[in-house]
Amino acid sequence: MELQINLMHAMLLWVIAAAAKAASQTIKPDCEATCGDVSIPYPFGTREGCYLNDDFLIACNHSLSPPKPLLWNSSFNLQVLNISIEDHRLRIYTFVGRDCYDKMGKQYDQPTLAYANLPRFPFSDKGNRFTAIGCDTIAVFNGLNGADDFTTGCLSLCNSIRSVTNGSCSGIGCCQTSNIPKGLFSYYASVGSFYNHTKVWSFNPCSYAFLAEEESFNFSSADLKDLQNRTVFPTLLDWAVGNKTCEEAKKNLTSYACKDNSYCYNSDNGPGYRCNCSSGFQGNPYLPNGCQDIDECADPKRNECTKVCINTPGSYTCSCPKGYHGNGRRDENGDGCTPHDDQLLIVKIAVGIFIGLIALLITSSWLYWGLKKRKFIKLKEKFFQQNGGLMLQQQLHGREGSSESVKIFTAEELEKATNKYDEDTIIGRGGYGTVYKGILADGRFNVN
Structure with a gap:
């Protein structure tokens, strides 16, 4: 238990140190x-x-x-x-606009607008959606796109909650538009209705409107009642440095934000520029020494080397060990590492020796078992002669014309007839050995 506690403590310290680093x-x-x-x-x-x-x-x-x-x-x-700092985005909470009515169609609360006014960073034109919720709802989205006004909106209608499809914002209970312009720094959204929700009040007393990150909202029929008590939603902003282009900013290296091992590119949403670590580096491009070299050789997925990988600042090189030639790469421009001719000769000799040893082993085994089998046959013949086998054969030849014949059984036939010399087949024991009763293949009895 003490060892486990020490290990957990060490792991915790490592995690804290890694997070601090x-x-x-x-x-x-x-x-x-x-x-x-x-x-x-x-x-x-x-x-x-x-x-x-x-x-x-x-x-x-x-x-x-x-x-x-x-x-x-x-x-x-x-x-x-x-x-x-990787994709230069901020996620913030923005508010929901609403317009609510009682059963008689009278507004029971002051309508609220969904609005935001940002003096510096624009709303993302790619990750946000303007959304309206309601079955008697018309929503208008007004924004200031630089010096130009911008207006869009959508309409959402339905007669019954049964006609609503969860996850769908096609205009039945929920409508949505992704038409958000670039350079949008401020907006306000208002909602209204045709019949003050009197026809749908039992399940939808309010209209709602908001600008939100697309992935943060998935429409549900439960939203029609009270938007599930949500008053804010995550919204994406695109951020950049200043209001100059990269070319303009580089003229003043004192205020230029991109530091060592990084590169600059212009913002695609609003003014300013952004910094990223150069290829082969990772970290924070806005800090001195913030972009640190990536050791591609430490991760096989980051390099294309087949044998030897050598890390270099911002990159790596591949090589082949002694006895090989090639550029050591496995990509489309690589030829890997190929052994030299002398290496191939050594490999071929080694393979030949190995095959020869296997063949020698097989031949030796075959000769060994053949000699052993031959020795066994000779031993059987010797025992046959020592135990009167020749005399028995002569007697049998002399009785070939008689009506009764004597048969010599093999050891396998006797073992089968006595059920492997089962003790239940023993009928006697004497000085010459044990006597067994056996049943021959043709059904006759035999005594051994």
């Missing part, structure tokens, strides 16, 4: 790696000196348990769920 590669020294259960990788940070600029400030609300990270400051009240 991973965190140290994504944050600046002496900066908080998390806020609550959310990792905060650089260029984001929770205090001055730990983030790249004000665009990347995460306000960590320690009055909550666990602490909650908020985007920029608490006045926006946009809770951060996840920050990714």
Whole structure:
């Protein structure tokens, strides 16, 4: 038990050390790696000196348990769920808009709008969907796309909850649009109805609308009653650095965000640029020495070497051991490792010797068993002669013309006749041995 506890303790320390090492590669020294259960990788940070600029400030609300990270400051009240430096996305909570009625068709609560106004990072045009829920619902989505206004919407109608299909947002109980423009920094969504839900009130008293990450919502008929008490949904933002292109940003290396062993590419949603670790490196491209070399040789899946793999900064090389030639690669441009001619000769000689030994062993075994069988036959003949076998044969030849004949039985025939010399067949014992009663193949009795 003590050994198991020590092993568990050692494993826990290893996990903590590994997590600390991973965190140290994504944050600046002496900066908080998390806020609550959310990792905060650089260029984001929770205090001055730990983030790249004000665009990347995460306000960590320690009055909550666990602490909650908020985007920029608490006045926006946009809770951060996840920050990714690999695909440059932020996941935040955004609010649901609703419009509810009583049985008589009167609004029993002030309608609310689904809205958000982001001064820095745009909403993702690829991972989000505008969704409306209801059986007497018309939803309108308005946004500001740069200097241009943007409007879209959808219609959702149904007469009975039985006509609703779970998982479907085709306009019966649920409608949806993925037509989200690039560069969308702010939006508001409103919902309305044709009959104030009077015809569907028993199972759908409200209309709902929200912008949410596509994978975060799967429509169910239970949503028609009260949206299952959800007031927020995860929504994706695309983030980038500044408002310059890579070419413009590289002119000032002091403020240029991409560090060692990384490359720059322009944002495809809104202004700014992004950084990624170069091929053969992994880590945080926004930190000095944040992109660490990948040891491809440590993982067979990461290299194409057949024999010898040599890791190099950002890559690896393949080679063949002594006695082989080739480039050591198994990909389409590789010819692997082929033994030299002298190596092939040695291999052929070794194979020949092995085959010869096997043949010698088989021949020796065959001769051994043949000689042993021949020796056994001679021994049987010797015993036959010693026990009067020749005299018996002469007597038998002399009685060939008589009506009665004497037959010499083989050992196998006697064993079969006596049921392998079963003790139940014994009829007597004397000075010359034991006497057995046997039954011959033709049914006659015989005494041995």
